[in-house]
Structure formats: structure tokens, C-alpha cells
Amino acid sequence: MSNPIVFLYPGQGAQYHHMGGELRSGHPVFAASIAHSSELCSAYLSPSLLEVLYDPAKRKHHPFDDLRYSHPALLAFELALSDTLLAEGIRPALFLGYSLGEFVAMTSSGVLSREQAFTLVCSQAKAVLETTRASSMLAILSEESLFHHRDDLFKETWLAAVNSPGHFVVSGFPEVLAQLHVRLQAEGITSLILPVSRGFHSALVDPLRTRFFDLVTGIPLNASGLSHVSCALQRRLSPADFGPELxxxxxxxxxxxQRTLQWLETSGPYTYIDLGPSGTLANFARQILPATSASTVHHLVTGFGREIESLRDFLEQRSHS
Structure with a gap:
């Protein structure tokens, strides 16, 4: 019997121009889904989401960090990939959300409608830009303990994410993170500035709080049949969780x-499928799972092309399992 399937939805930092471009050209379900998402954003974005995401003048390596577009682009991409797998008969038991990916998980699991999700994500991006200062996030290839034991390095930064035993993220102002990057490099520690224009998951977004609560208060939610696992709460959500505080x-x-996946593994094994555009959560999951785990990890899109072939290979593998 096959393991239950968990869809993994990443957040900011995974996006790039032309993500899903091959699927858009070669799979009608993906194309229709992402076109519909662009229409749902039309009241908030001009030029359209599709015009910016698939701008022929842009290459994948060009920065895609304008929150007005990167927020809904990730939501649209991950929903389109979900729709594609569902159309191919892949049925998840659980949806695991990471940061912005939590809104994708809520939408895929039916808690939010697509109209609600795009309204919320587009409005949130606008509010973030209008209420907070420019800041950034730095991914660091080291143990989380480095952050806690090296105050000399990490003053004026906030721990924003713990992704795997050798990967964590901090938020801070650009000049602080630039200096930190240089100091880490001098100590032989690899780090990378993420393509994000705000330091989420830190005190840097606190000026947004009042306006954000105004945005989310009173949103009607369908909390029946919940199958959403949250990386914010590190567990499966219950109806009582839903509200502005969540x-x-x-x-x-x-x-x-890391802690959320370890918690989930206690009820495993599972088949984890990364529905992001870069395969980052799949990489983290492989680092987290012990060698004795019977769970499997898959990704479909990485940014290196072969999107249609990767989907076909995955579906063929599933048909023989």
C-alpha cells in the first residue's frame, strides 16, 4: 500500500521569472489554472501577473523580489501545480505550508476560496510595502546553534526559519546582513541573500500588525475537514486555530x-511532494529524514528545465509503485 501523500508548499525566496513556463506551454491544466489566478489578481495588478511572471525581457536569474507580484506568483504557481497533480489522479492526505505557502495550503485544503486567497495575498503585499522598511533575509548553511551561541555575529538580526540540521535563515536590514555575509564567509560559512525585500518572521514586520489584523479579521473560513499542517504552529491545525492570530x-x-517535519514523521511514513518552483523543501526534507525512514521525497520543478519530463517521470514512477 502506498504511503499517504503530503503536498509541500514553500514561501518567499523560491520564486523566479518564468517558473512553470514549460508546464504552461505543455500542460493544459497548469495553463488554465495559472491564467485563472492571473484574472483573480487583475483588480490589484497592472500589468497583469502573467505579463510580469513571463516577461520575455526577463531571464530566470533576474531579481523577482517585488512583493506585489512575487506573493501572488508563488500562490498561482503552487496552486497550478496542485491542480495538475490532482488532474493526474494524485490525491494528498495532508497539505504542509511554509510561510506564504501556508496560504496555498489553506486554499488547497478548502479553508480559503481562491478569490479570498488572492485578495488576501495581494492586499498583504501592498500593506507590507507601505508600512515596513526595506529589509532582507539571509540563508546560512550551518547549525541553528550558531545563531544562539554567537551574539557577536547575529546582533541586530532575528532567527526567521530553521529548515534542516544545516540550514537556517535570519532577517535583518540589508547593510547588517551584508556585513554578516562577509564575516561568515571569513569563517568558512556559506550564506546567501534571498530574493526578498522584507525581513519576514521578525520584529521588522511589526509595524504591519494593526493593518494586517484589519485585513484578516472577519474573513469567512471553511474549517471543516482540515488537513493543513502548519510550520508556524508545528502541528496539524484544528478549527479552533483559525482566526487573525493564526x-x-x-x-x-x-x-x-525541521521540527514540523520531524513531528509529522512520528505518524509516517509519507510520500512528500514539493510543489514549489525550486525543490528547496524537498532538499530540506531529505536532510531531515533519518536513514531508517520509509518516507519518500519528490520534487517536480527546480528551475533547470525539464518540467514536463519531470512530471512524466514522476507519474510513471507512481504508476509502478
Whole structure:
């Protein structure tokens, strides 16, 4: 009997121009889904989401960090990939959300309608830009303990995410993170500035709080049949969790992907499928799972092409399992 399937939805930092471009050209379900998502954003974005995401003048390596577009682009991409797998007969038991990916999980699991999700994500991006200062996030290839034991390095930064035993993220102002990057490099520690224009999951977004609560208060939610696992709360959500405080926790608390996956594994094994555009959560999951785990991990899109072939290979593998 096959393991239950868990869809993994990443957040900011995974996006790039032309993500899903091959699927858009070669799979009608993906194309229709992402076109519909662009229409749902039309009241908030001009030029359209599709025009910016698939701008022929842009290459994959060009920065895609304008929150007005990167927020809904990730939601649209991950929903389109979900729709594609569902159309191919892949049925998840659980949806695991990481940061912005929590809104995708809520939408895929039916808690939010697509109209609600795009209204919320587009409005949130606008509010973030209007209420907070420019800041950034730095991914660091080291143990989380480095952050806690090296105050000399990490003053004026906030722990934003713990992704795997050798990967965590901090938020801070650009000049602070630039200096930190240089100091880490001098100590032989690899780090990378993420393509994000705000330091989420830190005190840097606190000026947004009042306006954010105005956005999320009173949103009607369908909390029946919940199958959403949250990296903010590190567990499966219950109907009692849903409300403004949960939405704020998703934005403000550190993302605990490592601890959440370890908790989920206690009820495993599972088949984890990364529905992001870069395969980052699949990489983290492989680092987290012990060698004795019977769970399997898959990704479909990485940014290196072969999107149609990867989907076909995955479906063929599933048909023989």
C-alpha cells in the first residue's frame, strides 16, 4: 500500500521569472489554472501577473523580489501545480505550508476560496510595502546553534526559519546582513541573500500588525475537514486555530520546517511532494529524514528545465509503485 501523500508548499525566496513556463506551454491544466489566478489578481495588478511572471525581457536569474507580484506568483504557481497533480489522479492526505505557502495550503485544503486567497495575498503585499522598511533575509548553511551561541555575529538580526540540521535563515536590514555575509564567509560559512525585500518572521514586520489584523479579521473560513499542517504552529491545525492570530503567526513567527517535519514523521511514513518552483523543501526534507525512514521525497520543478519530463517521470514512477 502506498504511503499517504503530503503536498509541500514553500514561501518567499523560491520564486523566479518564468517558473512553470514549460508546464504552461505543455500542460493544459497548469495553463488554465495559472491564467485563472492571473484574472483573480487583475483588480490589484497592472500589468497583469502573467505579463510580469513571463516577461520575455526577463531571464530566470533576474531579481523577482517585488512583493506585489512575487506573493501572488508563488500562490498561482503552487496552486497550478496542485491542480495538475490532482488532474493526474494524485490525491494528498495532508497539505504542509511554509510561510506564504501556508496560504496555498489553506486554499488547497478548502479553508480559503481562491478569490479570498488572492485578495488576501495581494492586499498583504501592498500593506507590507507601505508600512515596513526595506529589509532582507539571509540563508546560512550551518547549525541553528550558531545563531544562539554567537551574539557577536547575529546582533541586530532575528532567527526567521530553521529548515534542516544545516540550514537556517535570519532577517535583518540589508547593510547588517551584508556585513554578516562577509564575516561568515571569513569563517568558512556559506550564506546567501534571498530574493526578498522584507525581513519576514521578525520584529521588522511589526509595524504591519494593526493593518494586517484589519485585513484578516472577519474573513469567512471553511474549517471543516482540515488537513493543513502548519510550520508556524508545528502541528496539524484544528478549527479552533483559525482566526487573525493564526494569520499573524504565519507572518511573524519563525518558520520551523525541521521540527514540523520531524513531528509529522512520528505518524509516517509519507510520500512528500514539493510543489514549489525550486525543490528547496524537498532538499530540506531529505536532510531531515533519518536513514531508517520509509518516507519518500519528490520534487517536480527546480528551475533547470525539464518540467514536463519531470512530471512524466514522476507519474510513471507512481504508476509502478
Amino acid at each position: 494569520f499573524w503567526a504565519i507572518l511573524r513567527r519563525p518558520v520551523q520546517f
